[in-house]
Amino acid sequence: GDSVTQMEGPVTLSEEAFLTINCTYTATGYPSLFWYVQYPGEGLQLLLKATKADDKGSNKGFEATYRKETTSFHLEKGSVQVSDSAVYFCALSPLGNMLTFGGGTRLMVKP
Amino acid sequence: DSGVTQTPKHLITATGQRVTLRCSPRSGDLSVYWYQQSLDQGLQFLIQYYNGEERAKGNILERFSAQQFPDLHSELNLSSLELGDSALYFCASSASPTARGGYTFGSGTRLTVV
Numbered sequence: 763g764d765s766v767t768q769m770e771g772p773v774t775l776s777e778e779a780f781l782t783i784n785c786t787y788t789a790t791g792y793p794s795l796f797w798y799v800q801y802p803g804e805g806l807q808l809l810l811k812a813t814k815a816d817d818k819g820s821n822k823g824f825e826a827t828y829r830k831e832t833t834s835f836h837l838e839k840g841s842v843q844v845s846d847s848a849v850y851f852c853a854l855s856p857l858g859n860m861l862t863f864g865g866g867t868r869l870m871v872k873p
Numbered sequence: 874d875s876g877v878t879q880t881p882k883h884l885i886t887a888t889g890q891r892v893t894l895r896c897s898p899r900s901g902d903l904s905v906y907w908y909q910q911s912l913d914q915g916l917q918f919l920i921q922y923y924n925g926e927e928r929a930k931g932n933i934l935e936r937f938s939a940q941q942f943p944d945l946h947s948e949l950n951l952s953s954l955e956l957g958d959s960a961l962y963f964c965a966s967s968a969s970p971t972a973r974g975g976y977t978f979g980s981g982t983r984l985t986v987v
Contacts, residue, residue, distance in 0.1 A: 794973045805875065805963055805978035813973065851916065855972040860906060860929055863916040 764789040764856045768864035771849075775842055775871050783837040783867045785826075785852035793854040795819075795828055795835040796861065800849045809837075809850070847871045876900065877979035879964050885985045891952040894982045896964030898945055904928070904967045905947040906976060907939055911960040922947055923970040954986045 810819030
């Protein structure tokens, strides 16, 4: 079945460091891919998305590229801030109805 | 504010009891999705409704049921509660019946079963 695998956290970085959170997927067809972010005590917020191969989603300095050949959608940011501390979820939507989520990666940014 | 409203925010109840969680989707959205988030299981899809009709079912226990009303709000009913049902329950909504565009989450209901 469809599945998403994310790197396990927590990921701890210093402010202004470069961030990469790895995400790979297994799916039939050509799913849409997403990154959601969950801040403490809140629901999930859509961070960015890509709907076809080689698309790059970007938002708030974060970006991810849909790589069909490696079935990956890694999240990157050039310079993280303390306010980026949160849990990040990679997700996919195959041709079906619902989103399938990875296990989440906790990011902690220290000043 | 995402536009998806969930009530109550917190709920504490005893084992064996029944509770109802409520969700109002974002204005104009016809699809409602329910998810359970627990520490050991991550985010698990429970069920989807589209314009009042059940559209997809995931890992939803027989003790759980849901419905979507004509005004499009949805309720998730959890009965014969067990300690293991303690979790965050999220509702999400989208305009279309598929999730290819993603969807918008509410802030969740934290259920604690004691």
